[in-house]
Amino acid sequence: MRFSLNKIACLLGILVLFSSFDSENKFIKKVVVENKLHFDRNEVVAIRLKAYKCFSKIKDFSTVLVKDATGKLLVTQLIDTNLDGTPDELLFQATVPARSKVIYTLFTDKESNLKKPVSATTTYARFVPERIDDFAWENDRVAFRTYGPEAQRLTEAGRTDGTLSSGIDLWLKKVNYSIIDSWYAKNVVAPGYYHIEHGEGYDPYHVGSSRGTGGTGIWENDSLYISKNYIKYRIIATGPLRTIFELDYAPWSSYGVKETKRISLDLSSNFSKFENKISLTSKIPNYTLGITLHKEKGVVAINAKKGVFRHWEPIDDSFVGEGIVIDPSVVKTAMNHHSKAADQSQILVVTAPKNNTLTYYVGFAWTGSGQVQSVQDWDAMLEKQSQVIQNPLLVTIK
DSSP, X not given: OOOOHHHHHHHHHHHHHHHHHHHHHTOEEXXXXXXXXXXOEEEEXXXXXXXXXXXXXXXXXXXXXXXXXXXXXXXXXXXXXXXXXXOOEEEEEEEEOTTEEEEEEXXXXXXXXXHOOOOSSOOEEXXXXXXXXXXXXXXXXXXXEEOOHHHHHHXXXXXXXXXXXXXXXXXXXXXXXXXXXXXXXXXXXXXTGGGSOSSSEEOOOOOTTSOBEEEEEEEETTEEEOOOSXXXXXXEEOSSSEEEEEEEEEEETTTTEEEEEEEEEETTOSEEEXXXXXXOSSOOSOXXXXXXXXXXXXXEEEETTTTEEEEEEEETTEEEEEEEEEOGGGEEEEEEEOOXXXXXXXXXXXXXXXXXXXXXXXXXXXXXXXXXXXXXXXXXXXXXXXXXXXXOOEEEEO
């Protein structure tokens, strides 16, 4: 049998074409996730795509899938952390037993959109114009909110329907599905709706001029100086595994402090991560975090050596635990501050930010959700969070 040179060249071209498709389709890497701690962990893992040369072969990251050792496909999420249009991180949720390694497989598949599993639960954040200009965020366990410039303007104009506060509010939820849209929509029809328990949880938490749980300030001359409401927001990502957004605050105090808070919340976590970038006109003495003590009916535990600060208080017929977890090396001092002034009794954590950046975790748990039953449960959760941030899961690509 004879083949012409043209036919041979054509066949070779077809083989090269299909081999290139095949190499793209069969991109496979093993992802080893190691847990060095003494307890099981179920956490979101972020693979930084630009940190590994092998990922430069992937032209379309939406084709990437992740499966566990049994072959089960996992929920994934791509994050564009700098909003330049190119994915920077690939997320998936890893389950790793104590002191163990688990191997996952990352691979490409041109039919990935048909095969990707859909998460039954999610993280979520949004600007809420129907409640003036709140900004709210949540996952399957907890929900938070804070307040914007129009709410500030209304208050400063003498209106009673505004809110002047840079504190962080807590919404107590007992369901694993998203409630932000529903509660706000029902609140429009029946004002005050989300302050009443209807079976999904409610918002009985008072912030006022306090720091709520995790708000910031400057502690100087036995007084706490604070910013006003956020002035701008940017949503970086919302999705099944992680929500990220930023809040900007106008310059405040005699030091000209200007803050941008990048806040993220992972699925299945009780803690929002705060990464505060601080610019200023002169060096600030005591950048401070706070947790309101309300009317001081709760109990406080301060452990500056571990960077763990806890409040456990009765609210209505249940209990709520609030907490801050931070790298102890940036803690200068901490105090259980008592005041006769409204909303000014607070746990105050005085810090020394490194390179004008402070990272810390703010969280809570409510007995009504069934996540905790006692202060001992909450202490255990805070202790685990402290160990987790000091010992992140180790990820190796092979």
